[in-house]
Amino acid sequence: MTVEHQAKKKRNLSKGISRSLVSERHPLNVKPSGNSLVFTDSGLNNQKSKLLGSFRNFNDELILELLSFIEHPQDLLQLGHSSRVFYAFTYDEDLWRKIYMRKSSKDKNNKSDYPLGINRWLGSWRRTMLKLPEPKEALIQLPENLLCSDALFRPFQCSKIDYSVALKHLIEDEEESYKLRRTQNVKFGIERYDEDNLTLEIFNDQYLQKPFIISKKSNTRWPEWSLPRLLKRFSDVKFRQESVEWPLHFYADYHVNNSDESPLYLFDCQSEAMKKLVEEYKVPSIFSNDFFQLFNQKDWGVNCRPDYRWIIIGPERSGSTFHKDPNFTSAWNANLTGRKLWIMLPPNVKPPGISTDDTESEVTSPVGIAEWVLSGFYNDTLKLTEFQNCKIGITFPGEVMFVPSGWWHSVINLEDSVALTQNFVPDNSLAKVLHFLKSKPEQISGFHLNKFKKSLINFINSFSDRINEGNLQIFESFLQKVKTLDNDEDIGEVDCDKLGRLPIFEFFIELIKQNGRSQELEKALRELENIENEEFYKAGKNIVASKKWGSLVEGSSVSTFSFNFDDDENDDDL
Structure with missing residues (x-):
């Protein structure tokens, strides 16, 4: 590889991605909000207002928020039949998903294996809730530019994002690194090591505070838990997908045929299947020391270790928004099928687009993963690599990611994937x-x-x-x-x-x-x-003596002072 080619690749990796990645037409002909600025038509505006009735006084986000309080699918369906514009609003997948989740959480007395007794996934939340059989219902087409709404178009856009295009240069670079078993991206790549060359001592002394990827030359290191293989073994076993539990065959149907902006992620640690699966793998030796094992001491009758090992299954585009692992534990994540994109930042660097309170007890991600990427926050994160030690990389099947305690990380499944993860407390993290x-x-x-x-x-x-x-x-x-x-x-x-x-x-x-x-x-x-x-x-460094109080006690024999917690505070009003 020439120096010129290497420099070109580095430029491509660093410049981020385009925000205009989806050109597919909305199924109802909803347009982005920007179209209303370019294609102005008073007749269309009057028609839209008429079709919205009293709702014309609300913006699109507020209309969707109001509709989210509707409890019954038939009510939402009937509202959608009142006008073309309301049909478009009630076509929004997230409205139907919210009804399902809300009703299923209250469905405590249902003895069926299926929440709400719905035992068949029909391709969308709307069609599943309404039990609309094949063929698909007719899609009412809106006149051109009648409804220009980012609130309705953006979720569709996010559901169609193609990461193989959006992250083309990064994927190419990581594929080369995977083949060479050595990370080529020296700027913000995540280092790769051969598992056989790392000892527990080396790990504790040198690599505990930074993310890295390990693999073995042998391809038989991890069990073959592809979704089709798991289906043959556990088709009727219930697994947890975020806030619901479904038999695996139901989730598999959803997995291959959904149009969610952020698809449901199977993240299970307590199913009957998981009790068997935990016997089929061996923890990498460098991650074997774990202080939290002490919460499981059978001889003492102690059996209260917090949840710590999960099987993870997700379709392309699914993943997790930025978070830190629980209880300040570290983690390892073994990729069994598919490829995963990892975006990781040190504990003291808040990810772009993420809000927290002072103690980080509340973490708010106002947008989903795809929207986070399309809104430019991924590009903003790339800029942090210059001085904040941000790390971005991809794990391939057979590779294992180490996540240090306290590190922020977000994961995007670039392909349908199955993974295994486990949280632990290494010696030097106690x-x-x-x-x-x-x-x-x-x-x-x-x-x-x-x-x-x-x-x-x-x-x-x-x-x-x-x-x-x-x-x-x-x-x-x-x-x-x-x-x-x-x-x-x-x-x-x-x-x-x-x-x-x-x-x-x-x-x-x-x-x-x-x-x-x-x-x-x-x-x-x-x-x-x-x-x-x-x-x-550090807290004391932010405490400064109040200038106002100092002037009041100046010349006094009383030896006392007050504190002001804001250097920039104008205390003239004290």
């Missing part, structure tokens, strides 16, 4: 996990209350004379408070007022001690103290 459990108890997830209570009681019965007295009092007080609570939901779903503060931090410390790992615990606690001191110091 201090950070302890800090999370201690300082952010309200963000802890994956633990289940009944299992936690039972495990804590069994542990106390086994080690009451060896537990720190202060921790023992905390345990007993907690158990007394939740004595009458019978709930096996994730603690993140349980009323905080009823639970109070779960003593998971204290329980974890006692488990480490009783497991004979006191030296590692002492080291981690010293590191924890340093982390807390550093945070205190």
Whole structure:
């Protein structure tokens, strides 16, 4: 490869993607909002207003929001029959998906394996909810530019995005890296290593704080869990897809034939199938040390480890928006079929287009994955690679991604894919996990209350004379408070007022001690103290003496002062 060709490839990788990637016509002839600026027609505007009736006073986003409160499919259907424009609004797939999810969450007494008794996927949420058989219903065509609406056109546009075109240069570069087993993109690529060349010591000492990809020369490293193979074994077994549970054959029909902007992602850890599948793979040796294993100690009657291993199945275009893994754990993700795009940023770099509160307990992604890309946030992320250590890469079948604790990451399935992932706590990450459990108890997830209570009681019965007295009092007080609570939901779903503060931090410390790992615990606690001191110091740097108070006490014999938390604050009004 010539130097000129290499430079050209680097320029292509860095310049991002075009925002105009979808030219396919909307099935009802809805147009983008920009058309209304170019093709102005007072007659069409009057016609649209007439067809909307009183709704003409609302913008398109508000109309969709109002329609989302409709509870019954037939009501939405009848509204769509009132005019061509309302037909276009009620054709929006997300409206029907919301009705399904809302009604299925209330369908607690349904004894069927299928939420709402709907046992057949018919190609769209609308047709499935209305049970519209083949052939497809007639599509009412709108006159040219009668309805120009980004709110209606954008979801369709996002559902048609072709990442093989949008990310053509990156995919080509990553394909070459995959074949060479060495990442070529030195600017923001994710390094690749041979699994056989990494030891546990090397991993802990050198690679714990950065994402990387590993693979083996052998193609038999991972089980063959393609969707067709899994269907032969588990067709009628229910798996979880985000907020619903479906038999796998139902999800498979949805998987191959949907027009969602963000397709449902099968993300399952507790199905009957998963209980069998976990016996069919072996954890890579460099990820084998895991402190969270201590939450499962059969000899002690402790069995409350938070959810930590999942099978993941998703069609092309599905994926996950930006997030950090739970409980400040690290993770590895083995790609079994298909290709995945990874966009990763360090803990202190907030991804473009993402909002959080100060503690990151609330993470808001106002747009879906495809819209995030098309809106230019992907290009904005590329700009961060210049100085913020942003990493972007693709994993291919047989490759494993390591996700360091605290790193932001978003994943897009470039093809239909099956993957296996597991969260864990490596040796040298113990201090950070302890800090999370201690300082952010309200963000802890994956633990289940009944299992936690039972495990804590069994542990106390086994080690009451060896537990720190202060921790023992905390345990007993907690158990007394939740004595009458019978709930096996994730603690993140349980009323905080009823639970109070779960003593998971204290329980974890006692488990480490009783497991004979006191030296590692002492080291981690010293590191924890340093982390807390550093945070205190950083917070103190933002505290400045109030100039107004200083002027008031100047010359006074009283030795006191006040604080102002904003350097730029104009305190003339104090």
